[in-house]
Amino acid sequence: MLLLHISSPIKKKLNLWSKKEDFVDNSVYNSKEDGMKVADSHQDLSSQEQKDSLESATKEMKMLAETYAVLVDESSAKEHRNTGESDAIPNIVKDKEAFVSSSDNMERPDDVKLVLDFLEAIHIAERKQAESDAAIFAEEKRRMKEKYDKELKDARARQLMYAEEAAILEKELHEEKRKAAATIKSIEEQAEQKLREEVQLKKEEADVLLREAHDLAKAELAAAIANEKASQIEKIAEANLNINALCMAFYARSEEARQTHSVHKLSLGTFALEDALSKGLPFRPEIDALYKSLEGIDQESLPGLALSSLPDEIIDFGLDTPRQLNQKFDGLKGTLRHFSLIPAGGGGLLAHAVAYIASSIKLPEDGSSEGIESIISRVEGFLAEKKYAEAADTLEEGVRGTEAELVAVEWSRLARNRAVAEQALSLLKSCALSVNFG
Secondary structure, eight states, X not given: OXXXXXXXXXXXXXXXXXXXXXXXXXXXXHHHHHHHHHHHHOTTOOHHHHHHHHHHHHHHHHHHHHHHHHHHHHHHHHHHHHHTOTTTSOOTTTOHHHHHHHTTTSOOXXXXXXXXXXXXXXXXXXXXXXXXXXXXXXXXXXXHHHHHHXXXXXXXXXXXXXXXXXXXXXXXXXXXXXXXXXXXXXXXHHHHHHHHHHHHHHHHHHHHHHXXXXXXXXXXXXXXXXXXXXXXXXXXXXXXXXXXXHHHHHHHHHHHHHHHHHHHHHXXXXXXXXXXXXXXXXXXXXXXXXXXXXXXXXXXSHHHHHHHTSOHHHHHHOOOOHHHHHHHHHHHHHHHHHHTTSBTTOOOHHHHHHHHHHHHSOOOOOTTSOSHHHHHHHHHHHHHTTOHHHHHHHHHHHTTTBTHHHHHHHHHHHHHHHHHHHHHHHHHHHHHHHHHHO
């Protein structure tokens, strides 16, 4: 019965020991494979990293041995609890002497001795296995050390090779610098030579120009003498003309009186035209009166050209006053904002709806931008300064390419008519003043 109780934990220990050996062998084998993979993938590991890996493997084997001892103790204790003889049978693995002394009162049969011998053999096998594992570990460590020493030598050899390459490159760089310096010096010498040649060429050209200037001065002196002679002749002719002019002065007085009367009529007609323009009324009678006043002066003069530049439309039907132009432009702003967002050629319902919504959102714009609000602001500025032509040009240019161009054409035409009338009136005033004060 005792043999059965003992043999049962022994079998379990043997199974555990065999599992332990397989586990240790697998661990060693895996550690070898891991070491080879690490060595192949990381050839530049330092000696400190090798020591860390060896210490990690040693700790792992120690932990396996401790786990094995704990498992043996637990299996033995469990076996003793099941048979109710835990107080009679000692721990076989930890204290063999206690087992022998506790069995002195019993008869020692051959099977007990066999068990003890078997246990001794197990311990001997464990020691041999441990020694074998240590030898394998030492051999593996030696091979890895040799391998990493070889890699270290290779690394040092590569370092020397790189140092030699660096020295060669530095030498080549020095040679290139020397060549570059020589090239720069050669280029500087060539540039200096070219500069000297150009300076010499400029000197020669200056000498040629100086000689030409001397020749020209001589020619100019001869021409001046000839001109002086001609001038004396002209003075004589001028004296004759003055005498003739005195004769004609008597005839000119009557003509002057007639022209003075015409100028007075021109001034009156100009004032009448100004009054008609300020009220926006037709001014056909004023134009006819101005043409009659020019009969005594010259219909082809500037006043005549100014009158001929006025369109028949505004002469017969009048034109808008500045206030009316401002009012029409104010009424046109909403339409301009709406149609300026629609491209030329029109658009569908959706385009008009989007343009209506966008035109209702008035955002402040910079004066330098090209938005419709900026254009409206500039047009208003020109209207305030009475620059009607610039206002018309700005509006047409700003809405070009949109549907608003058709809307802006009529107002631009009215503004240009106003600008033409203002310019003609200004010219007539200037001519009247110049003739009066002349």
